[in-house]
Amino acid sequence: MTTAYKIRDLSFSYGGSPILAVPELEIPDGKIVALVGPNGSGKTTLLHLLAFIEPPDSGRIEFLGLEASRSNLLELRRSVGLLLQNPYLFHETVFANLTWALRLRGLSKKECRDRALTALETVGLSGFEQREARLLSGGETQRIALARTLALDPKVLLLDEPFNHLDREAARRTEELVVEINSKLNKTVVLTSHSAKSQVIAHTVLHLFKGRIIPAPPDNLFRGKLMESGRVFYTGRILVTLPSAVSEGDLVTIDPERIKVSLEAPPPGNLNAYTGTVIGLSSENGRVRLEIDAGEVLRVLVSAQSEILPHLRLGSRVWI
Numbered sequence: 183m184t185t186a187y188k189i190r191d192l193s194f195s196y197g198g199s200p201i202l203a204v205p206e207l208e209i210p211d212g213k214i215v216a217l218v219g220p221n222g223s224g225k226t227t228l229l230h231l232l233a234f235i236e237p238p239d240s241g242r243i244e245f246l247g248l249e250a251s252r253s254n255l256l257e258l259r260r261s262v263g264l265l266l267q268n269p270y271l272f273h274e275t276v277f278a279n280l281t282w283a284l285r286l287r288g289l290s291k292k293e294c295r296d297r298a299l300t301a302l303e304t305v306g307l308s309g310f311e312q313r314e315a316r317l318l319s320g321g322e323t324q325r326i327a328l329a330r331t332l333a334l335d336p337k338v339l340l341l342d343e344p345f346n347h348l349d350r351e352a353a354r355r356t357e358e359l360v361v362e363i364n365s366k367l368n369k370t371v372v373l374t375s376h377s378a379k380s381q382v383i384a385h386t387v388l389h390l391f392k393g394r395i396i397p398a399p400p401d402n403l404f405r406g407k408l409m410e411s412g413r414v415f416y417t418g419r420i421l422v423t424l425p426s427a428v429s430e431g432d433l434v435t436i437d438p439e440r441i442k443v444s445l446e447a448p449p450p451g452n453l454n455a456y457t458g459t460v461i462g463l464s465s466e467n468g469r470v471r472l473e474i475d476a477g478e479v480l481r482v483l484v485s486a487q488s489e490i491l492p493h494l495r496l497g498s499r500v501w502i
Contacts, residue, residue, distance in 0.1 A: 185244075186211040186338055186370045187232060192241035194227060201227050202393040204241070211246070214364050214371045214383055219390035219400065225374040226267070228390070229340050232372060233264040246337065260287075263336030267343040269327030271318075276302070277311035280330050287334075301329035304367070305359060321352030325359070332363070339363065341373040357383050382467055391435075398437035401481040405433055420477040423453045438483040443472065443490055444501045456480075460498040474502055 189207040202224045217225045230236045243250045271279050280298035305325040345353045391400045406417040412427040415434045448455045458476030472482040
């Protein structure tokens, strides 16, 4: 599999405060990749680095086999399309908005027009070229801004919170559009999200927390200390046996999809077995999210077809 980006030993800070620390990361070419994490986790900053707007403090970014340097930044920037969370449209017609950057690049009037009309067709807004941009709805503004980016024919599309501030129907249309852009136009798409929405359409999900890529969602993220030569982590309430010994660290994360729930006690000697009470039940993207108080509140994701669900209700005692 070819890669769109290869990152090594990347670090970035604002005013001396560290924002990102990414020792190693590869983003596959031709796929949809979601950067998921809470506000302030560094998602937008990483997107700006991938767009070559901000240079890293240290480390390397390789884009489609070419290492970024001062000499090729303009070339790389023109290969990437960045759509901001709150896109700005000029108070002109949609057509003028779509052709502005194309004219700056010296394209002919015919090519500007052809690209603009093709981009509008792609986002499902053919016939909007003479509309006034300031009169568009929020969802239409988002799609016009996306069309403006697509008209530049970038190799990679970077979308910052593309589903934010959209109603359910507009968000659904945007999801379908992102999938279509990826599959039909063969564009690599990297998008950010603070929620699990993007996991439905993404081929790869990367979780960010405090500027670091973590191996599981931050649903079950606990601060504590290592014990017993780095084999056990103590959260202050529960002991967690680790898969292998580690030398340092003060955070542990537990993937909510890898926690098993049972009404019966596990066999003796089973590591990381806890009994607890169900305190939360909710549906999420075709699955069910459980919250179980087992000393720490642990969040669990199970299939909506799981055989245990009919036996669970708030207050049920379970083993995890």
